[in-house]
Amino acid sequence: MTYFLALETSCDETAAAVFTDGLTVKSSVVASQTDLHARFGGVVPEIASRAHLRNLLPVIDEAVRKAGITLADVGCVAVHNTPGLVGALLVGVTAAKALAVALGVPLVAVNHVAGHIYACRMAAGRDIFPCLGLVVSGGHTALFRCDTALSLNLLGGTRDDAAGEAFDKVAAILGLGFPGGPAVEREAAAGDPKAFAFPRAFASDPRLEFSFSGLKTAVLYACHGQDVRQATPPPPGKKRADLAASFQEAVVDALAVKCRQALEQTGLTRLAVGGGVSANKRLRAKLQAACDRAGAELFIPPMNLCTDNAAMAALAVEKWRVGQFAPPDLDAEPNFIGS
């Protein structure tokens, strides 16, 4: 059995995980989700590479300790090297390179977005490829044709805002606080999803793209009329709940419609969903309905594998098996490049 140590520093989260070549997760540590910060005597800052620098070594120590192994047991080091913030990615990449050299073990580079889809494979406990992949988070909203775990072809993405970003910004417009996803979902529970007819961009268009910027503006106007310049969030009540519900329905509809179109266009029979927005219950229900209609199977991992973590880098096992090792001069690649 080979132990993998994986690092994730692509955006806000500093994370490390230990898993085996049999895809058993032995530990998965995410800095913001643990009480590790007590060790540095303060709150863990969420943003910036400096925070990753401060958090990474304790997070690695914790992951190795929780897995019940020592660094000497690690047989392969994996790291997300794309896409993300270059300064943040570099912290993980540099640490992973140093660890691989020091331990004398191979290094594997993993695409963070591909990792989100692979999290479905991890949770399913069986092969899910070929499949359609939907990654829907604060930073990404995109559809992929995944012929194998290692072959990701971008079918289309958002033209402007990511879906998770739209949730956060509409939560701000409605005065619902942060993080916006759960806040809007809670508010929407009491609202009428048909109260406002918000736009579903490209709904009747076969192209597999998303746009949520116009929807955000439509909510702004439905909320304030023409007086958006003196806008203050609406008071709690029926209208606010209706706005939240109608907005959520528009986002979820747009995602479900494009998934159904993509399943039809590609002939794929499985849909794998990753990213923080996949926690939304209305989205899960609509995607299930879309899959039922298209005769496809839906895969959504549990929440701890949806959001950013290092266990999703278990895709590294697939690369390791076929000898796809990273060069010693591996670099961070901020822009998304299909694998």
Added chain:
Amino acid sequence: MSSFTLEVSDLAGTEALGRRLGPLLFPGAVVALVGQLGAGKTHFTRAVAEGLGVRTPAAVTSPTFTLIHEYPARLPVYHFDAYRLASAREFLDLGTGEYFHGDGVCLVEWADRFPEALPAERLDVRIEIVDAHRRRFEINSHGSRYDQLVNEWVRTESPSVRT
């Protein structure tokens, strides 16, 4: 300081304005974008990138979560977003100082969140929502290179412009 204001009647007007700014920008130029949610900051940035020769302008998307997007073009385009940052320190921690003095063009959305973290010499673009479609642009330059840029830009715009 040079300045002008200009009203555009729709999104196409915002895009045309951005496309004309692109070619006027120089290595190390910093454009500070200010305007509320839905004003069109990202649309404007996409048009500037198009004016700078970015190959696929459609790939220019909001960096709110990802914080910085980089696009290759005639001059590299660095697209920042300060919306969800909590302090000027966090903004500087992104390495903004290096980007601002680099070889590319920096466009910063929500620049008014941390004015102290912006270079003194820059171009300010404020976008105000007039109604569902109309937007009012207020352009202000800081520094002689930007004064010159605004003077050139204003010559390419419609006669309704005042300087």
